[in-house]
Amino acid sequence: MPGNLPPETAALVGRERELDLMESLLREHRLTTLTGVGGVGKSRLALRALHALPPGHRDGVWWVELSPLRDPELLTSTVAHTLGLSDHSARSPDEELCAWMADKELLLVLDTAEHLVAACRHLVGELLQSAPGLTVLVTSREPLGSPGEMLVEVRPLPAEGPDSDALALFRQRALAAAPETAAAFADPRRAAIAAEVCRRLDGIPLALELAGARLRLWSLEEMAQRLDARFDVLSDPLTALPPRHRTMRTAIGWSHELCAPVERLLWARLSVFAGDFDLTAARAVCSGGPLPPARVERVLDALVAKSVVRRTEERGSGARYRMLDTIREYGHDWLIELDEVRTLADRHAHWYAALARAADAGWLGPGQVDWYRRMTAEHAQLRTALEHLLGTDRTTALEMAGALWFFWFSCGHTHEGRGFLERALQGAPRAGTAHFQALWALGLTAMLQGEMPTARALGAQCVEAAVHLADPEPELRGAYLLSVSLLMPGDPQRALELAGPRARAGHGGRTSGPGWLLCRLSASYALCDLGRFEEAAEEARGLGEACAELGDRWLRAYADYVLAVAALGLGHHGEAARHVRAMLSGKRLLGDRLGIALGLDVLAAAVAGLGDGELAARLLGTGQAWWRTVGHPQMGGSPSLLALRDEGERRARAAIGDEAYEVAFRGGAAAPTG
Incomplete structure (x- = not known):
């Protein structure tokens, strides 16, 4: 399911x-x-x-x-x-x-x-x-x-009596932290002390977990004494709070007091993270003063042992950590007391801005899949950083939003990216590399949303702006955006003039740069639209070879897509199926839903051409389900994409008949897209 x-x-x-x-x-x-x-x-x-x-x-x-x-x-x-x-x-x-x-x-x-x-x-x-x-x-x-x-x-766990749920949870957490405490819980007198601890903590599970983790250091008697003192000290200042909120704040405050000063400092500083984070980010953002980078990991491990921080699942590059909201909020209050809120927020934002720049530099390379996974894992932090920068450092916000072009364009965050880019561009100087990059990225999001007139206008602005940058890479990127905005509505000749071999040579630049490679992609597809399938295949093969040399998977998969479309045009249906299956493999690896939807339409056409109408119908149904997750089938009605899809349907219906086609299509449409 x-x-x-x-x-x-x-x-x-x-x-x-x-x-x-x-x-x-x-x-x-x-x-x-x-x-x-x-x-x-x-x-x-x-x-x-x-x-x-x-x-x-x-x-x-x-x-x-x-x-x-x-x-x-x-x-x-x-x-x-x-x-x-x-x-x-x-x-x-x-x-x-x-x-x-x-x-x-x-x-x-x-x-x-x-x-x-x-x-x-x-x-x-x-x-x-x-x-x-x-x-x-x-x-x-x-x-x-x-x-x-x-x-x-959801009320606290019952905490009265020797068999209460609260005591069972407290015992479970205590044994996990310190197995040797089993003997203490077996002793009736000490078990009664444990029951009293649970009662004083009001049966709140998080409070019981925090207390249970402390039994690795103290006896039950020591815990009860310290807890009594803590409640007595805080009873008056907290009378304005509801009883259970008072208990929770008291339990967290008690756990806070029991931390070493450097642990309290890290607790407060970690509250700047939204969601989960990794050790590298914790070192970069939270070190300073009595907490040098080399010490952060040891102190973080101590907070994990105390149940203040939780270690979450591995995500390919080591453990990640997070705080429960209640604990993070408490830490944030202390960060305010330390007068470090702005300092930590700035440090956090600039760390993730630097990460975005590094990801941009490494996207078209052998680490692409790792970058995709890492930036997906850091999504909440990227948002937090951009929000902060938009209010404090719009220059860096503009740079960061533009550097994340691949995240907005390739990883399915088009609406969000467009919103951040539009905000970052408001009032920004209308010149310079950062402005161009953000403008180009905005054009990419408009293109993906099917707004070709908007993408075309932004592409024209990019082409004009690139002239003043004295760098061929922006010129190529602008040419790509303008080219595709003309290609999708049905003007492949003009698209080829902007992105073809002659135009690329006129710009110069690195043949392995994103702009050059993207232009090759646009040109290869324009050649298919013009029926020049041999030339299209040659262009796509060159693109695929360049991507393979770089270690890129995302663009290489689109080269396979063009090879499949060209093979279809030449009547080589088996070859088309092989190419598009390779394309789909790459797109699934990177979660590119638009690419998967495009590929399924081509695979259906290839399979239909091989005579398997039932499979073609199922693939078209599955393709429709994927297009629905993208939001605008066949890129908003691109003539070439619609023609390719319709050809697959026509062949499939001719092979198996309308009734069988509809049954198979519905079966494919019900397939999961997760």
């Missing part, structure tokens, strides 16, 4: 009543919200309930983590991208998501929504109205306030 439900990392203690209630609500109602104080275990409970849910959602269960998201304007794009939509359409993200969701049967989880309540309420209302097969589960410290919303208050 499609979906992205995270794995459960630990057994859930108790919660039988809540699980039974949730099973019933998720079956009978369309919107359920789990509410409760921070640290009470809402997300953990939701995860257990969903893993226990019997199959029943044809299009899967999708988990959208909202805690790293700060800008409500990006909510819909975040949900869409999680669901596998590449948001290439020019329609608003809300319209596009509602249209895609209309015939889906899925369960959508919005996790940690309290800082985006108004935006979530609006989006959920739109989606539930548009998609009768949609069920939504929300976790939030407060309800959405939506019509028909069913509420489940």
Whole structure:
């Protein structure tokens, strides 16, 4: 079944009543919200309930983590991208998501929504109205306030008695931290002390986890004494808070006091990260003063041991880390006290701006797949950095937004990229390399959204601006953008004049640079449109060889695509199928949904030409499903793309008949696109 439900990392203690209630609500109602104080275990409970849910959602269960998201304007794009939509359409993200969701049967989880309540309420209302097969589960410290919303208050674990759920959780976490404490829990007198600790901590799971982690250093008696002192000290200043919030803040503050000064410093500085981060970023952003870079890893490990920081899954390049929101918020309060908020935010933003520049330099190279994975993992941090820079350093914001052209253009973040680029360009000096790069990247996003007149106007501006830069690379990039904006609506001759061999030679520049390679791609496809298939294949082979030498996979896959289209034009259907299968392999590796949609249309035409009408029909159905995730089939109706797709359908219908075609097409359209 499609979906992205995270794995459960630990057994859930108790919660039988809540699980039974949730099973019933998720079956009978369309919107359920789990509410409760921070640290009470809402997300953990939701995860257990969903893993226990019997199959029943044809299009899967999708988990959208909202805690790293700060800008409500990006909510819909975040949900869409999680669901596998590449948001290439020019329609608003809300319209596009509602249209895609209309015939889906899925369960959508919005996790940690309290800082985006108004935006979530609006989006959920739109989606539930548009998609009768949609069920939504929300976790939030407060309800959405939506019509028909069913509420489940997640309360702390029962903490009274020797067999309480709170004590069971405390014991579980203590044994994980210090197995030798088993004897203490077996002793009735000391078990009673443990039960009192649980009662004082109000049965709040996060507080119990923090306390359990400390038993690697203290006895139960020492813990109880220190906890008593902590509650006594803080009881008066916190009387304005509700009791459970007071307990949570007290437990976190108590854990904070028990950290060494350098651990408290790192805790505060780590609060600048939105979502998860890696060790390299922690060293670069958080070191300084009594915390030199070489010491950051040791201190970070100490915070992991204390359950202040959690180590998350490996993502190809080492462990990543994150803080729960409640703990991060506490750290941020201390960062304010230290008067380091602006310093750390600046350092964070400039670190990720430098990372964007490095990724830009390495994109067309052997590390491309690694860069794709890394920048996808750093998405929340990139957003946070850009938001900060747009308010504090617009020059660097412009450079960063432009350097991320490949992220917006190749990795499915078109709407988001266009928004950042437009904001960065507002009021920016209309000259210089950074301005050109951002303008060019904006043109790429418009092109992907099918707005060819806009892309053409931006391409013309790029061509004009490049003349003043005395660098052939910008000239080639501008020529590519203008060329494709003419090619897609049906003017291959003009496109070839702008990007063909003669035009490229006139510009000069590196034959391995992005501009030169992209021009070769545009020229090769223009030659196909003109029916000059042998020349197109020669151009595409040259492009593929150059990409192979660089180690690039993304552009090389498009070279395979052109080779497939040229082979189709020459009537070599088996050769076309081989080329497009190679293309699809590369596109799946990089998550290029537009490329996959394009490739499936060509593969269907090749298979139909080989006489397998049923497979061709299924491929066309699957292709349609992928085009729907992109948002505008056949690039908004490009004549050449439509003709290629229609040729595949015509051959398939002729081979198997209309009725069999429709059955096979529907079967392909139901295939998962995740």
